[in-house]
Amino acid sequence: MAIRTIPLRPVPREEFPIFNKHVCPPTFGGDAIDPLRPTRRIARNLDIKMDLELRDGTKIPMWVFEDPDDDTEARRTFPGKTIRTVEGDIVHARVGAKFNTHTIHWHGIEPTPMNDGVGKHSFEISGNFEYQFATNQAGTFLYHCHKNTALHFEMGLYGAFIVDPKKPDIPEARDVPDPPYPPGGPGFVRAYNPPLHLVRYDVEALIVPDDIDTRWHELGHDAFMQKCDPDNPIAAGNFTQDGILHDFRPDVFVLSGEAKRADDDTLFEKAAIHAKVGQTILIRWIDATYTVQEVRAGLPWQLIARDGHPLGVPPFDQYSHPVDFAAGQPVRLTSAMRGDSLMRPAQPGRFPITIDYFHWITGKKLYTARTFVEVTAD
Amino acid sequence: MRRVNRREFVKYAMLGIAGASATALAGQDLWQALVTGRNRAITIRLAMTEALVEMVDHTMIYHWAFEDRDNPAHLPQFPGPLIEAIEGDTVELAVTNNLPTVHGFRIPGVAGAVGVGLELGPGESRTLEFTAPAGGSYMYFDHLNAPVNRVLGLHGPMIVLPRTGNTPYSEPTPAVQQLFDHLGTTGHFPGEPWKPERTRIWLFSTVDPRFNAMAQRGQQIDATQLKEEYVARYFAINGESGAFSAHNHHTIPSGTIGQPHVVRIMNAGMTSDSPHIHGNHVFLLARTDLAGSYQVQENVLFVDTQTSESGGRMDWLLPFIRPPDIPGDHTIPLRRLIRTELSLTLGGVGQSPLAYPMHGHNEQSQSAAGGNYPQGLVTGWQITGDLDGVDFPPSNPEEKGGPPETH
Numbered sequence: 001m002a003i004r005t006i007p008l009r010p011v012p013r014e015e016f017p018i019f020n021k022h023v024c025p026p027t028f029g030g031d032a033i034d035p036l037r038p039t040r041r042i043a044r045n046l047d048i049k050m051d052l053e054l055r056d057g058t059k060i061p062m063w064v065f066e067d068p069d070d071d072t073e074a075r076r077t078f079p080g081k082t083i084r085t086v087e088g089d090i091v092h093a094r095v096g097a098k099f100n101t102h103t104i105h106w107h108g109i110e111p112t113p114m115n116d117g118v119g120k121h122s123f124e125i126s127g128n129f130e131y132q133f134a135t136n137q138a139g140t141f142l143y144h145c146h147k148n149t150a151l152h153f154e155m156g157l158y159g160a161f162i163v164d165p166k167k168p169d170i171p172e173a174r175d176v177p178d179p180p181y182p183p184g185g186p187g188f189v190r191a192y193n194p195p196l197h198l199v200r201y202d203v204e205a206l207i208v209p210d211d212i213d214t215r216w217h218e219l220g221h222d223a224f225m226q227k228c229d230p231d232n233p234i235a236a237g238n239f240t241q242d243g244i245l246h247d248f249r250p251d252v253f254v255l256s257g258e259a260k261r262a263d264d265d266t267l268f269e270k271a272a273i274h275a276k277v278g279q280t281i282l283i284r285w286i287d288a289t290y291t292v293q294e295v296r297a298g299l300p301w302q303l304i305a306r307d308g309h310p311l312g313v314p315p316f317d318q319y320s321h322p323v324d325f326a327a328g329q330p331v332r333l334t335s336a337m338r339g340d341s342l343m344r345p346a347q348p349g350r351f352p353i354t355i356d357y358f359h360w361i362t363g364k365k366l367y368t369a370r371t372f373v374e375v376t377a378d
Numbered sequence: 379m380r381r382v383n384r385r386e387f388v389k390y391a392m393l394g395i396a397g398a399s400a401t402a403l404a405g406q407d408l409w410q411a412l413v414t415g416r417n418r419a420i421t422i423r424l425a426m427t428e429a430l431v432e433m434v435d436h437t438m439i440y441h442w443a444f445e446d447r448d449n450p451a452h453l454p455q456f457p458g459p460l461i462e463a464i465e466g467d468t469v470e471l472a473v474t475n476n477l478p479t480v481h482g483f484r485i486p487g488v489a490g491a492v493g494v495g496l497e498l499g500p501g502e503s504r505t506l507e508f509t510a511p512a513g514g515s516y517m518y519f520d521h522l523n524a525p526v527n528r529v530l531g532l533h534g535p536m537i538v539l540p541r542t543g544n545t546p547y548s549e550p551t552p553a554v555q556q557l558f559d560h561l562g563t564t565g566h567f568p569g570e571p572w573k574p575e576r577t578r579i580w581l582f583s584t585v586d587p588r589f590n591a592m593a594q595r596g597q598q599i600d601a602t603q604l605k606e607e608y609v610a611r612y613f614a615i616n617g618e619s620g621a622f623s624a625h626n627h628h629t630i631p632s633g634t635i636g637q638p639h640v641v642r643i644m645n646a647g648m649t650s651d652s653p654h655i656h657g658n659h660v661f662l663l664a665r666t667d668l669a670g671s672y673q674v675q676e677n678v679l680f681v682d683t684q685t686s687e688s689g690g691r692m693d694w695l696l697p698f699i700r701p702p703d704i705p706g707d708h709t710i711p712l713r714r715l716i717r718t719e720l721s722l723t724l725g726g727v728g729q730s731p732l733a734y735p736m737h738g739h740n741e742q743s744q745s746a747a748g749g750n751y752p753q754g755l756v757t758g759w760q761i762t763g764d765l766d767g768v769d770f771p772p773s774n775p776e777e778k779g780g781p782p783e784t785h
Contacts, residue, residue, distance in 0.1 A: 005430045005438065006456050008622060015625065017726030022621035023753065026725030033779070034716045036705050090705040108682045110657050110701040113732055114719050118656065120624070120752065121733050123724050134705035148751045150741035224749020230726075233621070239435035243748025247609050248740075290740045292650050292685070307681040309659060315566035319553040319661065319678035334652035334685040335739040360650050360740050361608050361688075 011234050023238075024228035025119030027101055027126035033114055035132060038092040040085050043068050044104060045096040046145060046157055047221075048076050052212075052259050055266070060252065060259065061217045062156035065143075068096070078257050079208055079288070080143070080159025084180035087138040087165045087190075093131040100221050101126050105146040106161060107336060108308045109133055118146050138165040138190040139308030140284040140338045150245045151223055154216055158288055160206055163308070165190045165198055172200050189282050189340060191304035192312035192322050199304070199342065201282035205273045209333075209355050209369065210288040211250035212259065248290045253357060253367045260369075268371040271353075276378050281343040285333060291366060292358040293333040297343070298351035299373060300327050305340035327351075334360075345375040418467045420510075422459075423447035425474040426481050426498075426520070426532060429454035433612050434619040434746045434753045439587055440594035441531035442477060442520070456617045457581050457646065458534025461518065463510035465541045465548050474503040478596070482522035485536060487511055487672055495521045512548035513540030514664060514672060515642040515691050517581075525648065525689060526599045529608075530590060533646040535579050544571060546640055546693065547664070553678045554663055557695065561638050567697060568765055569636015576639040578631050580736075582686060582755060583617070584610035584647030608648050613743045613754035620746060620753030624735070631696055632731075634763035635712075641694040645686045651743050651755060654683040655694075657701050657734030665692035683739055696759060701732070711764040713771060720770050721777045728773025731762040 011019060047063035054060070065080035074081055085091055095104050101124040105117035111133035113121045124147055144158035164179035165188050173188070181187025185204040193199050224243030229235055252259050258270040275281050283301070287293060303323040304311060311320040325331065325341075333339065345351070355369040429443040444458030463469055473483045475498035484495035485508075492508045520532035540548040545558040562571040586608045592599050615623040623629055631639035641660070643653065659682050664674045672691055686692060700708065706715045712732075713720065720730040737744055737756040746753035763769035 003428045003430050003440070004454055006432065006441075006443065006454060006617070008432045008434070008436070009618070009626075011622075018625055019621045021725040021727045022624060023750070024725075028724060028779070030779075033722075034706075034718045105656075107654070108659075109703045110659070111703045111705075112701065112716055112719050113657075113734060114722075114729060116656055116734065118735055121735060121758070122729070132705065134703045136702050150744050150751055153741055224745070224751075226750040226753070236436040239747055239753075240749045241435070241747050243745065243750070245745040245751070246611055246742050246748050246754075248742045287652075290742055306679050307659065307683060309680045311677070311679070315564070316659075316680050319557045320680065321677055323677065332685060334650065334683075335741070336652060336654050336683045337681070337685070360742075361610065361648050362606055363650075 016230065016233055020228065020230045020233035022120045023226055023233065025122070025124050028123035029125055029127040029129045032092055032130040032132040036090055038090050038132070040089045041092050041094070042083055043094040044080070045098050046102050047099055050076060050078060052078060054252065054259055054261060055264060060212060060214055063152065064156050065159055078156045080157070082160040082162060082183060082206070083143060084162045084164060085135040086179045087135065087163055089135045091133055091135060094128060095125055095131060096128045097125040101147060102152070103146045104131065104143050106131070106133060106141065106143050108141040108338070109135060109161070135163040137308050138163045139305055139310065140286065140340055141308050142286050142336065142338070148222060148225055151216060151219060153288070154213070154290065160208065160284065160286055162284070164188070168196050168198050176200065185282070189304070190310040190313060191342070192310060197310065197313045200280065201342070202279035203273065203275045203281045205271070205281065205283045206256055206286065207271050207283055207353070208256045208286045208288055209293055209357070210254035211291055211357060212252035212254060213249050214251055215244060215249070250291060250357070250366060253369055255355065255369045255371060262367055265370070268369055271371040273373045275345060275373065276376055277345060277348055278378055281345070281373065283341045283343065285339040285341070287333040287335055287337050289335055289357065291360055294330045294356040294358065295333060296328055296330050296354050297373070298327050298353065299343050299345055301325050301341045301343045303331070303339055303341050307338050343373065345373065348375050348377045350374050418464065419470065420463055420467055421470045422461055423472040424458065425476050427454050427476045429456060429531070431456050431531070431617070433585070434622060435750065437747070439585055440590045442527065442593065443531045444534055447474070456531055457583065458518065458532070460534065460579070461536040463536070464539050465510055465513050467510040468507055469510055470505065470507050472503060472505040473498060475500060480522065481527060481532065482520045483518065484521040485516055485518040486670065487514070487516050497522065510538050513538050513546055514674070515644065515693055517644045517646065517691060519646065523599065523601050526601050526604050528646055529584065529604070529648055530593055535581055535642070535644055537577070537579070537642065539574055547674050549674065551674050551676045553676060554674055557661060557678055562636070567699070569698070572638050572640060572695070576631070576633065576637060578629060578639060578641050580615050580629065580641055580643045580757065582643065582645045582647050582651065583614045584649055585612040586610055610647065610649055611748065612746055613647070613738065615755060615757050620756060623757045629757050631759040632762060633698055634767055634769070635698055635700050635761060635765045637698050639696045639698065641696055643686055643692045643694065645688055645690050648688055649740065649743060650685060650687050651738040651740050652683055653686050653736060654739040655696070655734070655736040657732070657759065658697055658699055660694035660696050663693040663695055666690040698761065700765070711766065711768070713764055713768065718779070721774050722779045723773045723775050723777055728775070730770040730773045731760045732770070733760040734758055
């Protein structure tokens with residue numbers, strides 16, 4: 001008996017526009033749709049070409065964001081310059097696609113589809129567009145380009161997006177500036193702590209694991225995208241067959257923008273944390289890899305939030321509670337997950353933080369990134 | 379006890395005839411049985427067979443697949459037919475191996491021989507009975523030469539509903555119980571409680587054609603070689619990829635604000651992915667731990683991204699709350715507040731209803747045949763109307779807004 005087939009389901013002609021848009025979104029631009037008066041304005045341009053330099057001088061081509069309102073060196077960084085807004089803000093985000101078409105997805109922030117930055121459910125930006133969204137949940141988010149995302153996210157088009165809670169009127173807030181809080185601290189984070197559910201931190205650190213397949217960094221903007229044929233969007237002839245975007249083989253490993261080859265086991269200095277005995281350290285983990293991470297710290301810590309939501313805090317997070325981790329106890333993370341954790345070192349010393357990278361199929365350990373928390377006496 | 383033929387309530391099998399092995403839970407008989415509280419006897423007759431499965435780029439790939447022998451057309455399905463039961467039901471299971479080598483059948487979490495796993499020689503048939511276990515999500519698969527036989531297509535979903543209660547579980551944790559008690563009864567979850575028919579299955583699978591070709595040639599596949607050399611080239615949800623899985627109404631949850639859905643994710647493929655949902659966070663209700671044990675969660679996290687391990691399962695509650703970061707007065711219905719957006723037609727597709735994606739964030743899973751973004755592991759969900767049950771007005775096909783479109 002001949003082997004029977006399980007065919008693709010038939011696609012009627014009236015579904016062709018939605019099948020075409022899935023791969024070939026339209027372009028659009030201009031001012032905010034259904035506009036409200038903003039309480040905060042931000043801006044980003046993309047994509048800007050930049051090189052990421054390794055210790056041996058090798059340069060890896062990257063694409064990054066630019067903050068056009070910043071005239072310092074910090075306007076163009078990898079990862080992108082951190083965005084900070086305040087809980088309850090109505091944000092207008094002016095995005096300029098300087099080369100080709102792009103989008104920005106405000107990952108974990110949940111506005112309408114036209115403000116969510118996914119082309120197949122809205123459009124890609126040609127020129128400029130002003131996204132409009134609220135930031136109603138204080139926590140850790142990220143922003144990234146969502147066009148040909150496998151490539152554009154890998155190329156470096158991502159950055160941290162932090163929503164700060166408002167400053168409480170309590171004595172320990174006296175030396176804390178008004179939000180958005182300064183990078184590195186001090187500030188307040190939303191976490192289980194009745195009745196206000198705010199915790200003051202002294203030191204803030206961002207740890208952002210990433211990995212790079214240097215072969216991918218030689219590709220073009222639309223690499224291996226299929227052809228657009230509105231008259232037959234499902235035609236076999238539209239598909240490219242020679243791509244490598246399914247086959248991720250990282251050979252460079254990154255922590256918070258610092259990159260090392262697989263055979264370089266030196267410490268990551270940029271992600272290192274410096275604090276004093278008795279201080280409260282807030283670490284915001286943002287996973288920007290295409291692998292699987294296992295994270296360990298040489299100090300006990302408490303997980304207080306996941307994906308921008310504070311564990312245990314009503315109303316939506318009353319079904320959860322913060323989780324205590326012992327020194328050395330592993331936590332697993334995969335791409336785009338965020339975790340906020342608090343540490344309160346009681347004695348001076350240098351405490352290791354390690355991030356193991358595992359292949360997403362074989363599970364084999366690819367690399368261990370090492371950094372540390374340096375605690376000095378008060 | 380009365381005997382019912384599963385054809386009476388499993389719509390999933392009928393969908394399989396058209397090649398869309400996606401699932402919708404709609405069987406009246408199942409709900410009737412829940413109401414009457416009677417234990418039923420269910421008969422399931424599966425056969426293992428060969429099939430050529432058409433990928434999103436029309437490449438035909440050899441698979442091993444299940445067929446439902448009570449499906450009138452006797453066509454293979456990928457993934458296998460949905461088994462639906464109520465806790466305590468007596469399930470009579472007949473499995474036939476129509477492949478030329480030894481194959482197995484196992485449902486982890488089920489007591490007795492089926493939970494341990496059967497082995498069937500070529501042409502062999504076995505019939506066994508088992509009692510439907512506690513309410514939850516299960517996956518059946520060929521456990522032999524693990525994970526080779528599962529990955530090559532011999533897998534399918536099983537859903538068991540609890541006999542009582544308002545959650546998907548027979549033994550919900552206090553946190554899960556409280557969450558379901560709050561749906562439709564609290565200020566933060568206005569709308570309706572969960573209804574079991576508001577359920578979707580997202581069964582993830584992967585293909586590396588080199589191993590499928592080895593199976594087609596009758597070559598023995600070494601499990602270690604597969605694990606070390608596997609390069610996934612196609613990624614599917616319920617047997618479909620890309621635009622097909624993103625626009626299959628059996629796969630995408632759809633409803634007005636206040637109509638929460640349960641999504642049951644099962645990963646039969648080879649990759650550990652990081653599924654990410656837009657528009658709403660989801661409550662992580664249950665998942666298999668690293669040892670493979672399925673646990674209703676004591677600590678119910680509210681997340682937008684969560685690891686899906688190869689071979690693992692996890693259940694999400696998608697609350698269908700009003701997307702929380704749409705700015706403006708929350709007492710104004712969206713049909714008025716975002717009137718312009720809902721009226722627009724961009725790229726020939728209306729912006730009404732509000733559609734959001736769900737996709738793997740290990741973004742290499744968004745590819746097909748090495749590129750063709752986003753034709754991989756992607757689907758989505760949509761909000762069709764406001765909390766008061768009024769649907770959003772359809773978009774105006776002539777209203778394009780902004781500057782002229784270009785491609």
